[in-house]
Amino acid sequence: MRTVCFYFQVHQPFRIKPYRFFDIGEDHYYWDDYLNRNVVRKVAQKCYLPMNALLLELIHKYEGKFKVAFSISGTCLDQFEAYAPDVLQSFQQLVATGHVELLNETYSHSLAALKSKEEFSELVKKHQDKIKDLFNGYTPKVFRNTELIYSDQIGAMVADLGYDAILTEGAKHVLGWKSPNYVYSNAINPDLKVLLKNFRLSDDIAFRFSNKTWADFPLTTDKFVAWLNAIPKEEQVVNLFMDYETFGEHQWAETGIFEFMRHLPEAILKGSNFSFSTPSEVAKGAAAVSKIHVSTPISWADEERDLTAWLGNDMQDEAFDRLFELERMVKKIDDVEIKRDWEYLQTSDHFYYMCTKFFSDGSVHEYFSPYDTPYDAFINYMNVLSDFILRVKAKLAETEKVTV
Template sequence: MKTICLYFQVHQPFRFRRYRFFDIGNDHYYYDDYSNESMLAKISEKSYLPTNDILLKLLKANKGKFKVAFSLSGLVIKQFQLYAPEVIESFQRLADTGYVEFLAETNCHSLVALKDKTEFERQVKAHSTTIKELFNQEPTVFRNTELIYSDEMGDMVNKMGYKAMLTEGAKHVLGWKSPNYLYCNDINPKLKVLLNNFNLSDDIAFRFGNQSWNEWPLTAEKYAQWLLDLDPKSEVINLFMNYETFGEHQWKETGIFEFLQSLPGEILKHKELSFSTPSEVVEKLQPISPISVPHPISWADEERDLTAWLGNEMQEEAFNKLYKLLPKIQKCSDPKLCDDWLYLQASDHFYYMCTKYFSDGDVHAYFNPYESPYQAFINYMNVLSDFSLRLNAAVPENTQEESISNLTNMLKEREDKIAELEQSLKKLRAKKTKKQNIV
């Protein structure tokens, strides 16, 4: 019997406003609130809410035979809480069915696993705490940002207490092997590894609405038959995709919602097919072999590597300058600075700086608020420069920085006092003018 593991990533970053060089040191608010709120409202209405509604009906109707898994980044959860609490409630209704698994990840959808083990562990712990509070689940399976994985990361994740990890079934890693089996980490066999069948996932996520595709239109019946026709020895078909596939990447007019509504029923018509959550796959199946991934992979672009985020000098410079601040931020107790630190780490900021076009250009342009990767780099570095000044003031490293910090605070206090006195003066002048007019 083949089991289907259906998993969705749900993430939105906090987008920055146009932050100019002359804002550095003068304006410490970085976010485009209008864009963040309106974007989330649009995606919630077009994608998250209607898809959750469909899934809820399917989960209840199939009574345990249909199951799905999600990872919600800490950043999208924060935006739901700010702008669309009804979306959180709809996910909680899914959780209440008992047929939905929520996975662990880094709290801010960051690339920190590539930089610092301690900070990585802190972010993952914070995210798992949030999932427990909202959905009453303690995650046992881990999904790193954009399915980034390596042997070393897998070992680190298992030592944190997670029993399995999701990643991409990249061709250059699998070779002749099939993604349709359970594997284990090459240096720590205790960690089980689920590999995305990207061909079948992309048929839904990217090709579904493409009328020039030779398999268009894709029906649930046809798709179920494809699953059935896979090698009979296949044990698990992992279908991993962005949740915005439904209603946003593939618009309602493509028939994507009707496809989703019909898919579980068409699959469950065949006794050879079933659904499982990632943790159930790990419990049911034995790994057939270790999978060797000495260098990090991801599910991005044709290369399935890190070049979407760290493929040019701009990305490397921004990434390294960000994490150069880590020793100081670990000493920082200012909640506003700590929040900004999380939002600065979102992988999206580095993705916007990507200069890869060609076949992957359309993917990088989607949801990108910048006209060019160079504009994204300049904007990010301006924000990072101001953040660095604030952090240095809050956590001075030496006497010179402490003096600058004290002087900055004194100037700020004086500016505030001058502003207060100017306001009082305006009020007095207004009163005087009013009295003169009466006379």
């Protein structure tokens, strides 16, 4: 089996509104509805709607020979329901073709796998339920953790939840001389297949496509197929994993990114011996060549492919630790708004905005952040968290008083 596996991440966080120190104890609503709606509608027009229409066209044109997979975060699905029902409907149409696979992740795009097995499992179950509710009973078989974060222990947790496979980064420092173009298995539970992103070919599309200083600019379908054909024949699977916003948002329509994707399936199907498969098809159809050992968590972010985009400095660690100190208290409280805010505050983006990395990856972090500086992001988040702590303690005291 020589196959290409396209996977797209679809995610939008609930961004926090400007929240001052003087709002603590006075204002208990944290979310910037105006900004969130505007971002979703903008990306819908530039990416989601035109790209979904193109994929639907390609799936019909090639009668199911072209396939893709998505993981759509729960926070994104919530915003589709609130601000972009037309986008949600277009994803539902894609899934209804039977040639688009949906993956599970944590509902709130959380980093819970690094802190709490219980919270991680609850968020995964909530995402399962949301997918089942919105997509006609669909039940995913493959898991994609937030930011492709993976370790042996995280893989074992995912295996315990009943998944067939997990996606992660083909990090050089983990693979060494090995290739990402094979199926591997979890080091603790070998029943879980591990699919690794081919970061070079993925990033050629996601990051370098419009870079005129890139030695291989412009990227054409013929050139891309030639690279696929140059892969040793014993290497069976090329996993192309990327943010869905690559199409139209990060790489504007004017770059030719949509036309590239329009012609890529035909170029691959006619010009190579590669087919297209979904992650579950890859996991089912290819045997694992060996276990992959990942003792320290990896991700798909930055040059290091580690956790430092989210948990790399004192601000990030302080915010993350303070948030999860509340877990036991929150679980004792039966309150819809507190539960919602607890989950939305876990979204990885909030910690990403606090990143102080510079040099090669600094501009990428600035591009995604609504804040002027990482310090502004930290202060705003901690102001909100301070109010949330007061609410949790007050609600818990009220709950315990009623119980007594």
